[in-house]
Amino acid sequence: MRESATAKALLQKRKWELPALRSSGRRFDLSRLFAAGAVAVIAFIVLCAIVPQWIAPYPPTEMMTDSIMQAPSAAHPFGTDYFGRDVFSLVVYGSRDSLFIGLMSVVVGGLVGGTLGALSGYIGGRLDSVAMRLVDTLMTIPGILLALAIAAAMGPSLTNIVLAVAAAAIPGYARVMRGQTMSINGRPYITAARSIGVTRFGIFWRHVLPNSLSPLLVMSTLGIGSSILAGSGLSFLGLGLLKEIPDWGTLLSQGRGYLTVAWWICTFPGLAITLLVLAVNIVGDWLRDYLDPKKKEA
Structure with a gap:
């Protein structure tokens, strides 16, 4: 009777475990599927940025006076604006x-903030105190307000928007890199490297820095979406570069006055921003899970 009861308990336990395993596998497959779809979306948008003439059906500055504010149709999938330009x-x-702002602001912010945080966490002392007080001061100001103030002071241009968005992101990168560097610096293999006579620069360059880059890489990937949103927001407020071919934020700003009569003028640029930010965030989440050693061990 005891053996029978034990067997039933094991079967019952197995019955409860199998659905959990299947559910875990389904979640894993779905995460990979979402990541693959997000990569495809990003690749298509990158292709649009590199060779737009291959994809756009019309020149962006062509004004078709006979098709002003035309609703979406087969000839104009996203409709036309108040100048007769094809919105698609x-x-x-x-x-x-928009891609340039997102990528370059992350590169500049990650390099400056990551370098500052890594040196601050590794060297410590007065450098750490001064650098972190500066970072704390910047963190008291909301990122979008800091970017808005810098962009307004420097004037409307693509480079100034990149610098403004990058400056707002520096404190976050510095904090993450400092914490990771301090964590790596206290591990046994760093102590072993010191005991055999490896120089401080050698330890930092060969051991501390390479092992600290994973969180920065994940944060940079997720930061691209935030940078695109911040850059589009600045362009929407009129601090972007004014030129013949507007970016997505400027398109939103230009179409907001026609929202009740021609909703497509600003709706499709807004959807493009949403789709790209969502795709970048999905890839960032997948990359974070992939690089997490705890999940690999599980």
């Missing part, structure tokens, strides 16, 4: 500046 072509050509 404007969205395709506008992806270049």
